[in-house]
Amino acid sequence: MKIAISVGDINGVGLEILLKSHKKISKICKPIYCVDKKLLGQAAEVLKLKIPKKLCCITPCSPIPHIQPACVTKESGEYSYASFLKALELVREKKVQAITTLPIHKKAWQLANIPYAGHTEALRDIFKQEVIMVLGCKKLYMALFSDHIPLKEVSGKITFESLLNFLLQLAPFIHKPPCGVLGLNPHAGDFGVLGDEEEVIGQAIKKANALIGEERFIGPLVPDTAFIDKHWNYYVAMYHDQGLIPLKMLYFKDSINLTLNLPFIRTSVDHGTAFDIAYCNKAYTKSYINAIKEAIKYSFPKKSSF
Structure with a gap:
């Protein structure tokens, strides 16, 4: 199964989570990262991590900003939105079966003049659906x-x-x-x-x-x-x-974010950009991994209930 991953705000914990989780999630799906490899290289260098092998990256067609850990910038807002739109493009063209989003920064979207408070509001408007935001875990x-x-x-x-x-x-x-x-x-x-x-x-x-x-x-x-x-x-x-x-x-x-009432499955982490620990090698990956697992689970008709 192919899942498009939008990378969220590059100045937060998203790229760290992506890099650290790739080996594990690539065993259960084929992640398609909506990000420039050059940007991942920047993140890996700051974090002193190795870039995983065989990454499938698709450029979001936006200028590549410079990483500024824990900073709210117009450029990071523009890039996270472009990454999100690329993921939507892939799922609309049926090149992937689902999307999982890493956390954006709402103020950065505002600085970039993006007319939405977040992913859910954007999905509601773009697809003209009364989407429902559900967060949680099996408990x-x-x-x-x-x-x-x-x-x-x-x-x-x-x-x-x-x-x-x-x-x-x-x-x-x-x-x-x-x-x-x-x-x-x-x-x-x-x-x-x-x-x-x-x-x-x-x-x-x-x-x-x-x-x-x-x-x-x-x-x-x-x-x-x-x-x-x-x-x-x-x-x-x-x-x-x-x-x-x-x-x-x-x-x-443990919890994740799940958007209902869309013609595809969208899951996300249930946390924000965590600027207080950005690029400190302290980010938790469990919510992201759970979000990927749930995207796989909910993509099959028999498991469409949460």
């Missing part, structure tokens, strides 16, 4: 109803129609229900005392279950106690940090 998966938006905008996004559509699109990927749906407010609103969004959330859950024909979703759950007993493997969070704080506290090194 806990977290689907995000809203992803990279300001917290002050979350409440306005929660409507009966939007949440119902989200739940119905997510439902086919849940093969061991139920999936817990978190409320938005403290104490899940406390019967309207602390907010009324939970009324809409409850209505959407009830309607989704009726249309599906089984109790696939439960809630709205009180967010601060929903994970104490770990009753379920699947949850829906109303906003980014509500879901990712417990996930990363419990399974940070």
Whole structure:
């Protein structure tokens, strides 16, 4: 199986992870790296690593920037976006079966005038699909109803129609229900005392279950106690940090990022550019390796559920 790898921000930990993991992942797939070999040579020199043999690299057709460890630059943003677009080109042309993305820096994309907050938003716009961001591992998966938006905008996004559509699109990927749906407010609103969004959330859950024909979703759950007993493997969070704080506290090194509702499989690491350890030979590779394994797993119809 061939997987296109977009290399993320070159000033972060992405290239270190790529170089250190190549031997292991090349045993389970054929990685196609969307990067210039010259740039990998720069990274290997800084890290004092040997460049792996038989690398398959495809240039992203962007000027090759100079590596500046832990620096946010327009040039690194342009290059990471070009690498991502090259990976999309390969999967659209069916030259690869899936893509895995290494972490970008959102500020670098902004400096490069890229009109997206991140990969998920770009995929949503480019493919005109209501894609769903899911992060996690086999012990806990977290689907995000809203992803990279300001917290002050979350409440306005929660409507009966939007949440119902989200739940119905997510439902086919849940093969061991139920999936817990978190409320938005403290104490899940406390019967309207602390907010009324939970009324809409409850209505959407009830309607989704009726249309599906089984109790696939439960809630709205009180967010601060929903994970104490770990009753379920699947949850829906109303906003980014509500879901990712417990996930990363419990399974940070194991979890991955998975994008649902695309005509191909896209996985990613569940961490950022880690500028604090960039080019220090301290980067963890487990999330990346797990992301590659999951891309292989989800590329087969019988294993399309998470």
